[in-house]
Amino acid sequence: MTSLLILFIGAIFVLYYGIRKAESKSLFITIPLLVVALGFLINDWKGVIEKNIPDWQTRLVPANMLVWDSTAIAFSIVLVLALMMVFGLFSRNNHAGADLPALMLFSVCGGMLMTSFSNLIMLFLGIECLSIPLYVLAGSKKSDLASNESAVKYFLMGAFSTAIFLMGCAFIYGGSGSLELESINRAISMLSHIGIKSNLISAGVMLLMAGMLFKVSAFPFHFWSPDVYDGSPNRTTVFMATVVKIAAFAAFFRLFNYGLNDMKGFWGMTLAISAAATIIFGNISAIRQHSFKRTLAYSSVAHAGYMLMAILAIPVDGFWALLVYLLAYASSAVCVFYLLDRTAEGKAGFDFENFNGLGKQSKWLSLLLVVSMFSMAGIPLTAGFAGKYGLFSGIVSSYPWLLIIALLGSAISIAYYFRVFKNAFFSSENGTTKISIGMLEVVFLLISLMITLVVGCWPAVITSLQIFPG
Amino acid sequence: MNPDSIFNTLDISHYIYLSSVLFCIGLFGVLTRRNAIVLLMCIELMLNAVNLLFVAFSSYMGDAAGQLFVFFIMVVAAAEAAVGLAIIVMIYRNTRSTDVGLFDKLKG
Numbered sequence: 163m164t165s166l167l168i169l170f171i172g173a174i175f176v177l178y179y180g181i182r183k184a185e186s187k188s189l190f191i192t193i194p195l196l197v198v199a200l201g202f203l204i205n206d207w208k209g210v211i212e213k214n215i216p217d218w219q220t221r222l223v224p225a226n227m228l229v230w231d232s233t234a235i236a237f238s239i240v241l242v243l244a245l246m247m248v249f250g251l252f253s254r255n256n257h258a259g260a261d262l263p264a265l266m267l268f269s270v271c272g273g274m275l276m277t278s279f280s281n282l283i284m285l286f287l288g289i290e291c292l293s294i295p296l297y298v299l300a301g302s303k304k305s306d307l308a309s310n311e312s313a314v315k316y317f318l319m320g321a322f323s324t325a326i327f328l329m330g331c332a333f334i335y336g337g338s339g340s341l342e343l344e345s346i347n348r349a350i351s352m353l354s355h356i357g358i359k360s361n362l363i364s365a366g367v368m369l370l371m372a373g374m375l376f377k378v379s380a381f382p383f384h385f386w387s388p389d390v391y392d393g394s395p396n397r398t399t400v401f402m403a404t405v406v407k408i409a410a411f412a413a414f415f416r417l418f419n420y421g422l423n424d425m426k427g428f429w430g431m432t433l434a435i436s437a438a439a440t441i442i443f444g445n446i447s448a449i450r451q452h453s454f455k456r457t458l459a460y461s462s463v464a465h466a467g468y469m470l471m472a473i474l475a476i477p478v479d480g481f482w483a484l485l486v487y488l489l490a491y492a493s494s495a496v497c498v499f500y501l502l503d504r505t506a507e508g509k510a511g512f513d514f515e516n517f518n519g520l521g522k523q524s525k526w527l528s529l530l531l532v533v534s535m536f537s538m539a540g541i542p543l544t545a546g547f548a549g550k551y552g553l554f555s556g557i558v559s560s561y562p563w564l565l566i567i568a569l570l571g572s573a574i575s576i577a578y579y580f581r582v583f584k585n586a587f588f589s590s591e592n593g594t595t596k597i598s599i600g601m602l603e604v605v606f607l608l609i610s611l612m613i614t615l616v617v618g619c620w621p622a623v624i625t626s627l628q629i630f631p632g
Numbered sequence: 633m634n635p636d637s638i639f640n641t642l643d644i645s646h647y648i649y650l651s652s653v654l655f656c657i658g659l660f661g662v663l664t665r666r667n668a669i670v671l672l673m674c675i676e677l678m679l680n681a682v683n684l685l686f687v688a689f690s691s692y693m694g695d696a697a698g699q700l701f702v703f704f705i706m707v708v709a710a711a712e713a714a715v716g717l718a719i720i721v722m723i724y725r726n727t728r729s730t731d732v733g734l735f736d737k738l739k740g
Contacts, residue, residue: 283701290708297715301722310726311735313719318671318732321712322662325678328705329655332685332698336648341697362648393737 163230165199165206165238166274172199173267180260188260189253189602192267196246203242207235226342227284234278236485237412241273244404244492250606251500252397262302265295266401273409277416282331282341285413289327289377292409293320299398300390312393319376319386327373333366343421351424367422367429374417377410378466381439388447391459396506399455400499403462404492411469415484419477434474434561440467441571448578454502455512457578458495461538464575465491468553468568475556482625483552489624490545490617493610494537497530500607504597514585521587524597528586530607537614539579540572545614548621647688654681668720668730672713679709 172195180188210232228234249263272291279285297320301313335341337360338349353360372383379387391399422429444464451457469491472484504527505516521528537546550572558565599607617624654677661674683702690698720730727734 283697283704286701287704287708290712294708294711294715297719301719304722305726307726308737310719310723311737314668314723314732314735317712317716317719318662318668318675321672321675321716322678324712325655325658325675325682328679328682329685331701332651332682332689335686335698335701336644336689339693339695341701 163206163228165202165242166271168195168199168202169242169267169274170271173264173271176260176267177264180264183260188263189249192249192263193246193602195267196242196249200239200242200246203235203239206230207232207239210235226344227281228275228278229280230278233412233416233481234274236481237277237408237488238274240485240489240492241270241277241405241408241412243489244408244496245270245401247493247496247606247610248397248401248404250602251496252400252503254600254603262299262397265299266405269293269295269299269401270405270409273405273412276409276413279413279416280343282334282343285417286324286328286331288409288413289324292406293324296320296398296402296406299401300394302398303395308393309395310393312390315386315393316390319390323373323376323383326369326376330366330369330371330373333362333369335366337362337366343417346421347423350422354424363425364428367425368432370417370422371429371432374410374414375436378407378414378470379463380466380470381436381443384440384443384463384466387463388456388459391462392453392456396455396499396503399459400496403458403495403499407462407466407469408488408492411466411472411484411488415473415480418473419480423477430474430560433470434557434564437467437470437474438564438567440464440470441568445571445574445578449574451578452514453512454514454516454582458498458502461575461578462495464571465538467571468550471553471557471561471564471568474561474564475553479552479556483549483556486545486552486617486621486624487549489613490537490549493613494534494544494546497534497607497610497614498538500603501527501531501534507597514582517582517585518589518591519586527597527599530611531582531586533611533614535579535582537618539576543615543618545617545621548618552621552625644688644692647685647692651681651685651688654678654684666731666733668723668732669717671732672716672720676709676713679705 172191176188176191179191245266248266253263269292272288275284275288275291279288297313297317300316301309303309331341334346338346340346340349350363353363376383391402394402418429441464444460444467448457448460448464451460469484469487472480472487475483502512505520506512509516520531533544537544540546540550554565554568658674658678658681661677662671665671665674683705686698686702690696724730
């Protein structure tokens with residue numbers, strides 16, 4: 163909980179400090195701030211392990227609004243790590259004021275509320291605290307029409323999905339008589355025990371699911387995300403693809419596995435169909451794109467489909483698989499977006515041709531590209547494979563047909579992930595200009611490379627952390 | 633007249649129907665209208681339908697949590713409207729229009 167306060171107060175300080183100074187100078191505050199927050203989170207994690215008490219009673223904040231259990235801490239650690247990489251890799255050429263990093267910090271505070279809520283009010287506040295700064299960030303290139311378009315689309319879709327989500331909350335409240343996750347679960351299991359089927363709760367679960375599927379950009383409600391990812395400035399796009407996705411999935415996981423677990427028979431099949439459709443649609447649309455940025459946007463939709471499988475699995479297995487997958491996806495997506503950002507310098511679009519000749523130009527950057535792409539496609543010995551293996555083995559007994567679709571989807575995804583290699587290594591023309599990398603960027607690229615390779619070769623480094631979640 | 637009586641004379645289902653209808657009107661508006669400001673109004677209508685439902689349930693069950701939620705929804709809706717109107721103003725400056733139908737540059 164301390165880390166949340168540190169980040170929030172730090173964000174106010176950055177906002178104040180950065181009014182007149184260039185944004186790159188605020189890095190000396192934001193990075194140490196995130197390191198300190200990470201330290202407190204790891205300390206909390208140790209506390210949870212050593213005390214070995216049931217997670218629901220670990221540290222309840224007054225009025226049972228937040229619960230700081232191992233699930234919340236684990237997802238918060240990934241969240242803070244991802245934000246650190248975003249800051250470290252994308253703050254080079256920004257000479258405007260430091261209001262944008264402050265907005266990102268506020269947004270991450272909302273994300274941490276989403277990982278640790280135990281009351282629907284807190285979940286709602288977390289979602290809004292995450293989203294409202296993002297509407298501003300998406301439109302932060304004020305004169306660029308693409309950025310404007312993505313801001314207005316993101317705002318309208320975000321507000322719309324929030325309204326649907328709230329209607330779900332209201333129905334659940336009416337049906338179960340409470341907004342607390344634990345009481346909702348108790349009411350649902352009591353109702354199912356005495357054999358009453360509450361229409362209010364059923365409608366509420368469907369609306370909640372629609373709202374959350376909007377937030378994670380899964381199949382019937384994914385249509386906004388490619389446009390928004392494409393139009394936003396690169397740093398906002400990578401922020402959405404990593405931090406927002408982590409927070410949204412952490413919230414989805416907690417809401418459906420802790421609050422509505424007893425209705426899994428009711429919502430399980432709907433979610434499985436949505437996951438299958440997301441995987442198929444995301445991968446097939448990604449192949450047909452010409453712009454690399456848009457391909458990555460559709461691939462992020464496909465990844466959301468894989469991650470939905472974690473919610474269908476048994477909570478313990480699903481938690482570890484989701485954690486490894488989010489870590490893998492965040493660390494490789496940050497690298498790929500970094501390369502996308504650097505190769506597009508001085509060029510109009512984000513096409514595949516920007517990568518022409520990268521292999522000849524820099525050995526290290528091409529190694530980075532290969533490892534990140536392997537991890538995204540789920541090739542063995544990278545973290546992406548470890549995550550996919552966990553996700554697939556979690557659902558194999560309950561939804562075997564979904565496993566087949568997911569495997570097919572991964573096979574299709576190799577086509578567009580490896581398409582960039584053709585440009586990078588087998589193209590005669592030299593499309594890229596010389597890329598110079600700063601010291602800080604080298605550090606963060608190495609960190610993400612390390613995460614991808616170490617977790618990939620030895621997944622037990624994460625999964626043997628010896629704690630039973632939930 | 634007892635202030636509670638208005639909730640006692642009407643069954644809770646009336647409130648559920650009323651707010652569902654309001655919500656659907658808002659939903660229909662979001663899906664059919666093209667003006668960004670009208671869309672924002674439709675979303676506010678949906679949020680107010682939710683507020684009405686929360687207050688009705690809260691009064692029906694004698695539980696304060698629902699009314700607490702309504703206050704949070706109102707505050708957040710105000711913040712959201714502030715950011716949303718700022719975005720719409722930014723767009724109006726660039727395109728001299730608030731028609732979301734004009735936004736079709738991002739495709740593929």
